[in-house]
Ligand SMILES: Nc1nc2c(ncn2[C@@H]2O[C@H](COP(=O)(O)OP(=O)(O)OP(=O)(O)O)[C@@H](O)[C@H]2O)c(=O)[nH]1
């Protein structure tokens with residue numbers, strides 16, 4: 001799988017994010033990278049892995065910038081090709097001029113993820129690492145960043161390889177026994193194989209279950225604040241954000257749309273969503289907002305159900321209660337009593353739930369602590385998880401192949417048994433390096449951001 005199967009033209013992209021900044025990095029990879037760097041800098045040589053301060057010139061011989069130039073020679077680079085990186089001053093303006101000159105010298109703009117794709121095709125990394133890189137770019141919590149860093153070091157690959165080796169061992173045993181097919185197979189041997197397989201399949205199943213619905217672990221869990229109008233949902237969003245983001249008023253139905261904002265809580269970054277108060281309404285716009293609120297209850301990872309201590313329990317509260325009770329088995333729920341600074345008129349016992357008491361006018365610390373406890377719990381057991389749908393699908397297929405192998409094993413039909421174990425081996429191996437790539441790879445790498 002060396003270079004000859006795909007293009008080795010030279011690609012260029014901005015590797016840092018766009019906007020204002022102290023430096024921008026422009027990355028060039030491919031067989032002309034060094035030649036382009038020489039023309040741009042008028043320097044004939046660069047020492048690999050050394051930083052060289054150099055002026056860059058445009059096609060009219062005018063200076064673009066003074067840049068730090070880093071050369072990584074093939075194959076000892078991220079992509080496995082010659083790479084030159086230019087560290088330029090400031091934000092995109094200078095970088096765009098430099099990219100324009102590099103394009104003029106024969107490079108082309110890289111597709112999203114193309115650097116990583118080349119690294120994969122040149123055997124510089126396997127797919128588990130490539131996927132970890134893609135996720136790391138958007139990681140929203142320290143925990144998820146740490147896990148991805150471990151996967152970058154090859155931890156998931158090691159886990160998968162161990163499972164595959166065990167399957168290969170089982171297959172080898174089966175192949176040996178096929179030679180004894182004419183004689184009666186000792187029951188104990190078959191039983192041992194079945195036990196080993198069951199253990200393996202359970203381990204895969206556990207990993208798969210831990211990995212499902214984990215999007216929030218990487219991209220930030222979504223926490224919806226819901227309740228009837230005027231209970232203080234927008235006030236709570238503002239308190240958590242520590243600034244007046246949403247309009248707050250004593251008029252019921254103030255918030256019409258959902259409002260989403262990120263906040264950092266302990267080591268977690270979460271997305272807090274303020275919603276329109278749920279009630280019976282004839283107002284066309286308000287009704288749409290209420291539909292959004294109900295959808296948000298389904299879409300969120302955690303629900304904060306807010307009630308108002310200063311008013312009596314009414315039919316709107318009752319509706320909220322019935323909606324959230326339905327969701328309770330699906331996701332964590334925090335039942336919160338707001339406005340505890342005001343005289344109590346709400347019969348808390350009717351909620352039949354543990355209640356966290358706050359006042360947006362005084363303190364919401366109790367709620368922050370309850371949220372933190374849930375978030376910490378949601379991060380438990382994430383030592384070894386699959387990070388993409390692709391990986392989860394592969395493990396599902398592997399488990400399926402293993403499950404299909406039990407019946408023939410029990411019947412002593414070892415050829416059929418071997419067939420399924422072979423299939424399981426093929427499946428699990430494709431986590432790090434699939435057999436047939438092109439379409440799947442194009443799809444996968446196109447989800448990367450530009451410059452990676
Ligand atoms: N005394 C007291 N008043 C509060 C508290 N929290 C909110 N309020 C007041 O309650 C009223 C409603 O607050 P909002 O935050 O707009 O309520 P909401 O739930 O977003 O209402 P809708 O957007 O209409 O659904 C405002 O007048 C707030 O100032 C609190 O803890 N104590």
Ligand SMILES: [Mg+2]
Pocket residue numbers: 233234235246247248254255274275276277
């Ligand atoms: Mg509101």
